[in-house]
Every structure is written in C-alpha cells, then in structure tokens.
Amino acid sequence: MPMSLGFKQRLLPLLPQIAAHYGTPFHIYDEVGIKETCRELIEAFSNVTDFKEYFAVKALPNPSILSLISEMGCGFDCSSIPELHLARQSGAASSDIMFTSNNTSSAELEVAFADGGCILNLDDLSMLNRLPHKPDLISFRYNPGDRRVGNSIIGQPIESKFGITHHQIEVAYRAAHEAGISRFGLHTMIISNERNHNYMVQTVEMLLEIAQELSSDLGIKLEFINMGGGLGIPYHPEDFPLDLKSMADAITEQLHTFCQTNGFEPRLYLESGRYITGPSGVLVTTVINRKNTYRQYVGVDASMSSLMRPAMYGAYHHIEVFEKTEADEQECVDIVGSLCENNDKFAIQRQIPATIVGDLIIIHDTGAHGHAMGFNYNGRLRPKELLLKPDGTVSLIRRQETTEDYFATLSFKPDQFYPIPADNITMTQNDTT
Numbered sequence: 064m065p066m067s068l069g070f071k072q073r074l075l076p077l078l079p080q081i082a083a084h085y086g087t088p089f090h091i092y093d094e095v096g097i098k099e100t101c102r103e104l105i106e107a108f109s110n111v112t113d114f115k116e117y118f119a120v121k122a123l124p125n126p127s128i129l130s131l132i133s134e135m136g137c138g139f140d141c142s143s144i145p146e147l148h149l150a151r152q153s154g155a156a157s158s159d160i161m162f163t164s165n166n167t168s169s170a171e172l173e174v175a176f177a178d179g180g181c182i183l184n185l186d187d188l189s190m191l192n193r194l195p196h197k198p199d200l201i202s203f204r205y206n207p208g209d210r211r212v213g214n215s216i217i218g219q220p221i222e223s224k225f226g227i228t229h230h231q232i233e234v235a236y237r238a239a240h241e242a243g244i245s246r247f248g249l250h251t252m253i254i255s256n257e258r259n260h261n262y263m264v265q266t267v268e269m270l271l272e273i274a275q276e277l278s279s280d281l282g283i284k285l286e287f288i289n290m291g292g293g294l295g296i297p298y299h300p301e302d303f304p305l306d307l308k309s310m311a312d313a314i315t316e317q318l319h320t321f322c323q324t325n326g327f328e329p330r331l332y333l334e335s336g337r338y339i340t341g342p343s344g345v346l347v348t349t350v351i352n353r354k355n356t357y358r359q360y361v362g363v364d365a366s367m368s369s370l371m372r373p374a375m376y377g378a379y380h381h382i383e384v385f386e387k388t389e390a391d392e393q394e395c396v397d398i399v400g401s402l403c404e405n406n407d408k409f410a411i412q413r414q415i416p417a418t419i420v421g422d423l424i425i426i427h428d429t430g431a432h433g434h435a436m437g438f439n440y441n442g443r444l445r446p447k448e449l450l451l452k453p454d455g456t457v458s459l460i461r462r463q464e465t466t467e468d469y470f471a472t473l474s475f476k477p478d479q480f481y482p483i484p485a486d487n488i489t490m491t492q493n494d495t496t
C-alpha cells in the first residue's frame with residue numbers, strides 16, 4: 064500500500080489542525096515510519112557480518128531527517144559539495160560518508176578530502192591521478208555494459224554514463240594498487256525503483272564474481288561491495304511490495320557461500336534513498352479552483368515545483384481526498400498546479416472523490432525525490448517541510464521559499480567587464496612588443 068496504515072493513523076486525525084496552523088502546501092514526513100524502515104532494513108541483514116546502509120542524501124536532503132537516519136546507524140551517500148556538507152553537519156564520521164560522484168570536478172575532490180575525508184567511490188580511472196593525495200581506501204563504480212541488463216527504469220547499462228567497463232576493472236585496481244592504495248571496495252547501481260528482489264540478488268552475484276576475479280588475479284581482497292540503491296516501493300495501491308526478507312536471506316547466503324569458497328567476506332553496503340523515506344512522506348495541498356472545459360480540472364495550491372516526478376517521468380503518485388472515500392461520488396479529473404506548462408499535473412484523468420474548493424488533497428509517497436527535485440521555473444516557490452514526531456507534535460524543518468529567496472541571486476557586487484574589441488587585439492599586442 065502507498066502510505067502505510069500507521070502513518071495514516073498518526074497523521075489524518077491531526078491533519079486539519081496542522082493544515083490550519085502551517086497553511087498548505089507542505090510535505091510532511093513521518094519520523095516513526097522512517098525509523099521503522101531503517102530498523103527493518105538493518106534487521107533483515109543481521110546475519111551478514113557487517114551490513115551498512117548509506118542513505119542517498121539526494122532523496123531527502125533535510126538536516127532533521129538526516130539526523131534521524133544517522134541515529135539509526137546509517138551512513139550517507141553523497142555526490143555533490145552541498146551533500147557532503149549536509150552529511151558532515153549531521154555528525155557522520157568519515158567512514159559513514161560515501162562520495163559517489165560522476166563527471167567530478169577538482170573542487171568536489173578537494174571537499175571530499177577535507178574534514179577527515181570520506182569513502183571515495185570513483186566513477187572513472189582518470190580520477191585516480193587527480194586526487195589531492197592518495198587515500199588508504201578506494202572503490203570504483205562498475206558498469207557491466209551488455210554483460211547484464213538493468214531494469215526498464217534506469218535503462219540499459221551500456222547506454223549509461225556511470226562507471227567503468229569490465230575490461231577496465233583490472234586496469235583500475237592494478238593502477239590503484241601500484242599507486243600505494245591498499246584497501247578496496249566495489250560499487251554498482253544498475254536498477255532503480257525495482258520491487259522484484261531477484262534483480263538485487265543478481266547484482267550482488269555480479270559484484271561477488273568480480274570480487275573473486277580481483278582476489279585470484281590481483282590478490283586484492285575487497286573490503287566491501289556496495290550494491291547501490293534502487294529498492295522499489297509500491298506507488299500504486301495494486302503494486303506488490305519488495306520482499307525484503309527473501310532478498311536479504313538470498314544475499315546473506317551468497318555472502319556466506321563466497322566466504323566459504325574464498326576465505327574472506329566483503330562487507331555489504333546499500334545506498335537506498337527511496338525505500339527509506341519515500342512512503343513516509345506526503346504532499347498536502349488544497350483545492351483552490353475547479354474548472355470545466357474539455358476536461359474537468361481540479362486546481363491545487365502546489366505545482367510541479369513541489370513534486371516533479373509525475374511531470375518528469377509520468378510517475379504515478381496515489382492521491383486521496385481528505386475524509387472522502389470510494390463510497391463518495393466520484394469524478395474523473397486532471398489535478399493541476401499553476402505553472403504555464405501543460406505537464407504541470409499531479410494526475411491525469413484520475414478517478415477521485417468529487418471535490419470542492421477548500422478540500423485537502425494528500426499526494427502519497429513524496430518522502431524521496433519529492434521536495435528535493437523542486438525548482439523555481441515560472442517564479443514558482445518550493446513549499447515548506449514538516450516532521451510528524453512520535454508524540455504527535457509537529458516541527459517545521461524547512462520554511463517555504465519566499466519572493467525574497469527568489470530575488471536573492473540578484474543581489475551581488477556589480478561586475479562590468481570590457482573585453483578588448485576583437486579588431487584591436489593585434490594592434491594592442493604589437494604596441495607592447
């Protein structure tokens with residue numbers, strides 16, 4: 064089910080008061096749900112020697128949420144300078160931060176190495192020579208190309224910009240070894256939002272095959288394998304959920320078998336984002352207009368600047384009307400924001416209970432890749448974020464954007480530049496010689 068029953072029972076009785084106090088639109092996250100999911104995930108892998116989840120910060124980059132996740136014993140996966148700062152501010156130790164960047168700049172490498180560093184996961188061999196200094200531990204991102212298929216959501220690995228090829232694996236690890244690096248990990252990510260756990264089991268199988276090759280060919284014993292993120296959630300009420308237990312049991316067995324054959328067991332890392340926070344967030348918005356033309360439109364006070372997934376991927380988000388059910392009169396509508404783009408729709412030709420202006424609309428599963436993907440096109444501002452605590456109290460954990468924020472980048476020191484007109488360049492050069 065999208066949005067757990069527990070979250071519903073915690074939120075819905077309080078929702079009118081919360082909406083009245085804070086005003087809509089807002090994303091609200093469920094502390095109990097996020098912690099429960101972290102606990103379940105860690106528990107599922109309890110028979111693996113050393114399992115660690117590195118939460119993908121890009122899914123929900125809010126310091127209050129990151130603190131919760133850190134308290135649960137998870138680390139963080141970052142890929143930009145601000146994400147590194149967020150992870151460090153949450154109190155994460157350097158071994159709790161993975162830096163999985165791509166097309167990486169030197170400035171990013173500098174920050175990755177600052178403040179005690181982090182675990183570097185390199186996207187390409189060329190980055191090895193650009194490191195400010197050689198770390199003890201390095202990991203490479205593997206892209207299997209046509210040796211494996213990704214799922215339909217992430218596309219074919221051979222078309223993906225990420226990672227190094229199978230042929231480059233040996234070259235990369237040999238070069239790192241020769242450069243004096245002594246500790247190694249291996250990373251991959253070839254699926255996204257996948258609820259069939261067999262894909263994850265196959266991913267681990269692929270990583271262990273390479274671990275075996277590196278051990279027998281180069282004598283490198285990988286300290287960890289990182290299976291990436293991509294665990295799926297049921298966005299649609301009919302979707303089956305990921306079978307976490309079967310996935311974890313199969314992977315645990317793979318690791319134990321590997322250990323028996325090879326005499327060592329790499330630690331298992333996961334960098335899930337969506338699975339941890341996705342179902343524990345909703346976007347609450349109010350009906351502000353109804354319009355009847357060729358279609359019936361329900362206009363709400365949020366736009367795609369608050370949640371881009373439906374417009375960007377045609378993604379389904381389940382939508383409910385507060386205090387109305389299937390037993391109420393239904394209508395088929397497009398639920399729209401105010402952007403001057405016709406894809407600014409949270410739902411297209413969706414059957415929902417008939418609404419009136421003032422009704423609260425709850426858009427499910429916005430806890431990951433929701434607020435974080437927001438933007439300012441068309442002068443649309445991002446909404447606030449709230450946290451529902453275990454005791455039923457609510458905290459504002461990010462204020463809504465204001466027009467002043469929108470204008471903030473227009474306040475700067477004047478910088479007028481007068482390039483020498485092209486015609487004069489040769490003359491000027493002659494003058495000075």
Ligand SMILES: *Cc1c(COP(=O)(O)O)cnc(C)c1O
Pocket residue numbers: 119121122140163252255256291292293294334335336337338431
């Ligand atoms: C986006 C991303 C993740 C998280 O993906 P989810 O679908 O949220 O699990 C993990 N690792 C990397 C490298 C990513 O880019």
